[in-house]
Amino acid sequence: MTEVIFVSANGEKTTVEANAGDTVMQTALAANISDIIAECGGAMMCATCHVYVDDDWLERVGKADEDELTMLDFASSEVKPTSRLSCQIKVDDENSGMIIHLPDSQL
Numbered sequence: 755m756t757e758v759i760f761v762s763a764n765g766e767k768t769t770v771e772a773n774a775g776d777t778v779m780q781t782a783l784a785a786n787i788s789d790i791i792a793e794c795g796g797a798m799m800c801a802t803c804h805v806y807v808d809d810d811w812l813e814r815v816g817k818a819d820e821d822e823l824t825m826l827d828f829a830s831s832e833v834k835p836t837s838r839l840s841c842q843i844k845v846d847d848e849n850s851g852m853i854i855h856l857p858d859s860q861l
């Protein structure tokens with residue numbers, strides 16, 4: 755089983771089953787995680803799918819590339835070294851169980 759653990763800004767944890775190959779954003783929407791909006795549907799044009807990858811998972815998940823960083827400039831919450839656009843993170847067996855922190859706001 756592939757899963758993603760979402761942690762809201764107030765510390766509430768939700769473990770969600772994911773389909774390998776889906777993005778973290780798709781996984782969140784399918785599970786009604788309301789802290790991810792994903793206005794552009796994954797086209798990397800909105801930054802309303804901004805998340806923070808847990809420190810312990812960042813190396814495995816990887817950091818944002820240049821294009822993603824450019825889009826993250828439009829994120830409404832603070833951008834940190836662990837910031838990613840969740841539509842650009844694919845879930846697979848390698849990163850199953852990854853912990854994703856949600857920002858306090860997307861708009």
Ligand code: FES
Binds near residue numbers: 799
């Ligand atoms: S869903 Fe719009 S940038 Fe990720």
